[in-house]
Amino acid sequence: xxxxxxxxxxxxxxxxxxxxxxxxxxxxxxxxxxxxxxxxxxxxxxxxxxxxxxxxxxxxxxxxxxxxxxxxxxxxxxxxxxxxxxxxxxxxxxxxxxxxxxxxxxxxxxxxxxxxxxxxxxxxxxxxxxxxxxxxxxxxxxxxxxxxxxxxxxxxxxxxxxxxxxxxxxxxxxxxxxxxxxxxxxxxxxxxxxxxxxxxxxxxxxxxxxxxxxxxxxxxxxxxxxxxxxxxxxxxxxxxxxxxxxxxxxxxxxxxxxxxxxxxxxxxxxxxxxxxxxxxxxxxxxxxxxxxxxxxxxxxxxxxxxxxxxxxxxxxxxxxxxxxxxxxxxxxxxxxxxxxxxxxxxxxxx
Numbered sequence: 391x392x393x394x395x396x397x398x399x400x401x402x403x404x405x406x407x408x409x410x411x412x413x414x415x416x417x418x419x420x421x422x423x424x425x426x427x428x429x430x431x432x433x434x435x436x437x438x439x440x441x442x443x444x445x446x447x448x449x450x451x452x453x454x455x456x457x458x459x460x461x462x463x464x465x466x467x468x469x470x471x472x473x474x475x476x477x478x479x480x481x482x483x484x485x486x487x488x489x490x491x492x493x494x495x496x497x498x499x500x501x502x503x504x505x506x507x508x509x510x511x512x513x514x515x516x517x518x519x520x521x522x523x524x525x526x527x528x529x530x531x532x533x534x535x536x537x538x539x540x541x542x543x544x545x546x547x548x549x550x551x552x553x554x555x556x557x558x559x560x561x562x563x564x565x566x567x568x569x570x571x572x573x574x575x576x577x578x579x580x581x582x583x584x585x586x587x588x589x590x591x592x593x594x595x596x597x598x599x600x601x602x603x604x605x606x607x608x609x610x611x612x613x614x615x616x617x618x619x620x621x622x623x624x625x626x627x628x629x630x631x632x633x634x635x636x637x638x639x640x641x642x643x644x645x646x647x648x649x650x651x652x653x654x655x656x657x658x659x660x661x662x663x664x665x666x667x668x669x670x671x672x673x674x675x676x677x678x679x680x681x682x683x684x685x686x687x688x689x690x691x692x693x694x695x696x697x698x699x700x701x702x703x704x705x706x707x708x709x710x711x712x713x714x715x716x717x718x719x720x721x722x723x724x725x726x727x728x729x730x731x732x733x734x735x736x737x738x739x740x
Contacts, residue, residue, distance in 0.1 A: 412438025418472025422569025520698020
C-alpha cells in the first residue's frame with residue numbers, strides 16, 4: 391500500500407505546484423509605457439494576475455520597500471517600466487537618478503532571484519554615444535554621454551550580474567497619449583499656441599509609440615515565462631544538472647533572455663518628427679495655429695545634458711525572435727493620433 395500512497399502524494403504535490411496562481415508585478419504603472427502595459431497585460435491572461443504599482447504605491451528610492459513589495463506579491467514575472475527620465479535634471483540630481491535607474495533595478499533583480507521570478511526591464515538608446523552613423527546592435531560598445539545614460543547603463547549591468555532570467559529592452563524617442571509629457575504632446579501644445587517654432591534637425595532616431603513597446607514586451611514576456619517554466623521543469627527532473635548549469639549561467643537562461651533593441655522602423659530627425667505630427671494632426675482636424683517649423687542645430691538649442699546625435703537602434707535581433715518587424719514609425723504615429731483625436735472629441739460629444 392505504501393507505493394500507491396506515495397504516488398498519490400506526489401501527484402497532489404505536482405497539482406499544487408501547477409495550480410499556484412501566477413502574478414505579474416508591474417512597476418512604473420503610471421508612466422506612458424506603464425499605462426499601456428496595464429492594458430496590454432490585461433489581454434494576456436496566460437501571464438497571470440497583474441499587480442500594478444506606481445510611485446504612490448512604491449518608492450523606488452526605498453530599496454527595502456522594493457524587497458517587501460516583491461516578497462508580498464511573489465510574482466513569476468516583474469516588469470520594470472519605471473525610470474528617472476528627466477534627462478537634463480539628472481545632471482544636477484545624479485544621486486537620485488542613480489538610485490532609481492541603477493540601484494532600484496538591482497534590488498528588483500535580487501528580489502526576483504529570491505522568489506524565482508523573471509524580470510523585464512526597459513532601457514534606452516542613451517547608453518550609446520550616438521557618434522556612429524549606423525544602427526546600433528545589442529553587442530555594440532556603449533558609451534553614454536549623460537548622467538541619465540550612465541545610470542541607465544549601470545542598471546543594465548546590475549541586472550545582468552544578478553539574474554539570468556531577464557530581458558533588457560532598449561528603446562528610443564518614446565511618445566504616446568499616456569503619461570505626463572513627451573515630444574508629441576509638447577509639439578501639439580506649441581502648435582496650438584504658436585504660428586512658428588524651431589526644432590532640432592541634426593539629431594536622428596526612430597520615433598516609437600509606447601503602445602508598440604507595450605505589445606512587444608507582452609510578446610517577449612510570454613516567451614520568457616514559458617522558457618523559465620521549461621528550465622524549472624528540467625532542473626526538477628535532473629538535480630545532477632545543477633553543477634553544469636552553474637558553470638554556464640548565460641546558457642541556462644536559454645534563447646529568449648538577454649538584451650534587445652526595439653523601436654518603430656524608419657528614421658527621422660526631431661524636425662522631421664515635428665513636421666509629421668503637424669501634418670497628421672491637421673489631416674485629422676486637430677486644431678492648430680502652427681504655420682512654420684524652422685530647422686535648427688543642436689548648438690542652437692543648448693541643454694545641460696548631451697544627447698546622442700544618432701540614436702538609431704537595430705531591430706534585427708528582435709525581429710528574428712518575434713518573427714516580424716516593427717511597424718513603420720509614421721504608420722504608428724497616424725494610428726496613435728487617430729485614437730488621440732477620438733479621445734479629444736469624446737468629452738465634447740457628451
